Amino acid sequence: MGYPNTQLYINGEWQDGERDIAVVDPANEAEIGRLALAGRSHLEEAVQAAARGFATWRRTSAFERSKVMRRAADLLRERAETVAANMTREQGKPLAEARIETLGAADTIDWFAEEARRTYGRVVPSRNEQVRQLVVREPIGPVAAFTPWNFPINQAVRKVSAALAAGCSVVLKGPEETPASCAALVQVFADAGLPAGVLNLVFGVPADVSGFLIAHPLIRKISFTGSTQVGKQLAALAGQHMKRVTMELGGHAPAIVFADADIGLAAKLLAAAKFRNAGQVCVSPTRFLVEAPALAEFTERFAEAARAVKVGNGLQDGVKMGPLANVRRVEAMERLVADAKEAGARVVTGGERIGGGGYFFAPTVLTDVPQSARVMNEEPFGPLAPISGFSSYDEVVAEANRLPYGLAAYAYTTSTRTAAAIGADVESGMISINQQGLGMPETPFGGIKDSGYGSEGGSEAMEGYLVSKFISEGR
Numbered sequence: 001m002g003y004p005n006t007q008l009y010i011n012g013e014w015q016d017g018e019r020d021i022a023v024v025d026p027a028n029e030a031e032i033g034r035l036a037l038a039g040r041s042h043l044e045e046a047v048q049a050a051a052r053g054f055a056t057w058r059r060t061s062a063f064e065r066s067k068v069m070r071r072a073a074d075l076l077r078e079r080a081e082t083v084a085a086n087m088t089r090e091q092g093k094p095l096a097e098a099r100i101e102t103l104g105a106a107d108t109i110d111w112f113a114e115e116a117r118r119t120y121g122r123v124v125p126s127r128n129e130q131v132r133q134l135v136v137r138e139p140i141g142p143v144a145a146f147t148p149w150n151f152p153i154n155q156a157v158r159k160v161s162a163a164l165a166a167g168c169s170v171v172l173k174g175p176e177e178t179p180a181s182c183a184a185l186v187q188v189f190a191d192a193g194l195p196a197g198v199l200n201l202v203f204g205v206p207a208d209v210s211g212f213l214i215a216h217p218l219i220r221k222i223s224f225t226g227s228t229q230v231g232k233q234l235a236a237l238a239g240q241h242m243k244r245v246t247m248e249l250g251g252h253a254p255a256i257v258f259a260d261a262d263i264g265l266a267a268k269l270l271a272a273a274k275f276r277n278a279g280q281v282c283v284s285p286t287r288f289l290v291e292a293p294a295l296a297e298f299t300e301r302f303a304e305a306a307r308a309v310k311v312g313n314g315l316q317d318g319v320k321m322g323p324l325a326n327v328r329r330v331e332a333m334e335r336l337v338a339d340a341k342e343a344g345a346r347v348v349t350g351g352e353r354i355g356g357g358g359y360f361f362a363p364t365v366l367t368d369v370p371q372s373a374r375v376m377n378e379e380p381f382g383p384l385a386p387i388s389g390f391s392s393y394d395e396v397v398a399e400a401n402r403l404p405y406g407l408a409a410y411a412y413t414t415s416t417r418t419a420a421a422i423g424a425d426v427e428s429g430m431i432s433i434n435q436q437g438l439g440m441p442e443t444p445f446g447g448i449k450d451s452g453y454g455s456e457g458g459s460e461a462m463e464g465y466l467v468s469k470f471i472s473e474g475r
């Protein structure tokens with residue numbers, strides 16, 4: 001099956017937009033399809049549909065909501081092969097990663113479908129025998145959700161599943177560069193029997209769409225995944241309109257390797273994590289901080305793993321890293337590597353664009369990178385791994401916590417004492433020790449500091465879509 005064109009989905013109907021734009025395959029820069037962009041009238045229609053959808057969905061029992069969601073999850077599993085192939089074509093990631101993302105999304109829907117049935121309230125003992133005091137959880141209302149291109153389904157499914165489970169309706173602004181995956185997700189909900197208007201999908205000029213939706217009085221909640229810079233703008237706008245916000249923003253994860261760690265294991269797992277999705281992952285390990293006695297061995301093993309990564313078109317067998325998703329990322333990698341080299345860094349492997357066409361960049365390892373180099377301070381969002389040494393626990397904790405980011409962190413050590421200490425001392429929303437284990441549907445996912453607030457996983461994710469109402473009832 002060919003790659004599909006993508007329309008807007010408003011009030012249960014797929015429809016054309018105001019104009020359309022090209023969707024490009026990042027592996028060869030060829031146009032593979034067209035995408036409809038919404039004008040203001042489409043956005044207004046989508047919000048009105050979401051308001052009507054909310055009126056229906058909030059009164060649909062949690063059991064019924066759960067059933068619709070589980071049907072959607074099953075449909076996504078049935079369609080996983082086609083959905084994954086289209087994701088690879090529009091985003092570039094290897095087919096195996098696209099499959100994992102699609103099947104993982106079905107798990108996420110299932111998990112939140114179950115959670116829908118557990119939005120318990122409570123009874124608070126009253127001071128007066130004649131009074132009953134209840135705390136009930138109600139859906140907050142229509143949600144505007146903004147999702148990026150790095151995980152075209154995963155980023156959307158986390159928001160959509162938690163919102164639908166809570167009883168909210170959604171206007172989802174999907175990623176313009178990778179729209180078909182998002183549309184396939186919306187289609188499974190439609191085919192599972194989600195009432196019209198409960199989930200709407202729009203695309204457009206991002207700033208115009210967010211400006212319209214965030215300010216709209218019928219929208220009650222904003223959820224955004226993307227860069228810290230844009231997140232701050234949207235949070236400020238949401239503040240002006242007193243809208244609740246979940247912000248899942250950038251990171252610059254420290255990956256700390258103590259000398260007592262299993263260095264081979266650390267290098268293998270961290271390299272796999274670094275080059276997954278070509279490093280375009282908000283929780284990607286970024287600053288590799290290795291205790292001095294293990295620095296040479298770790299660097300050698302990590303560089304070996306980087307050289308072994310087969311880069312190519314994600315549809316081809318055996319490819320472990322595809323192209324970057326767009327030309328902006330390639331240019332950003334070139335700028336960061338040039339800046340690091342100028343500051344005195346050494347390129348151990350990679351460091352340049354590869355391939356005759358498409359947005360390919362070599363898996364790159366840098367050493368001797370001064371702390372002032374941009375790559376040590378800005379989220380690279382690509383396949384760059386700067387490795388530095390450290391000589392004391394306090395020094396590495398200070399370095400790990402130096403940046404305003406606080407999303408993910410990783411540590412490797414065989415000392416249970418060090419593991420416990422590092423778990424406590426690193427300022428991050430998530431830390432994974434001696435393994436790579438973040439991002440399950442059932443566990444919290446989110447950051448602190450400039451990495452945002454709110455959670456996109458676990459029962460915590462439901463909180464963002466619920467309000468507590470206190471009912472005091474005299475007999």
Ligand code: NAD
Pocket residue numbers: 146147148149150175176206207208210211225226227228230234248249250281282328379380381
């Ligand atoms: P960008 O900051 O312009 O866009 C990031 C995402 O935000 C895109 O999906 C885009 O459509 C959206 N966006 C941008 N401006 C918006 C606005 N005013 N209103 C609503 N949505 C808006 O840049 P980019 O080149 O697409 O990505 C660059 C950086 O974004 C990366 O370096 C990375 O730091 C960050 N990013 C983070 C994630 C994540 O998972 N947290 C995902 C994608 C990009």
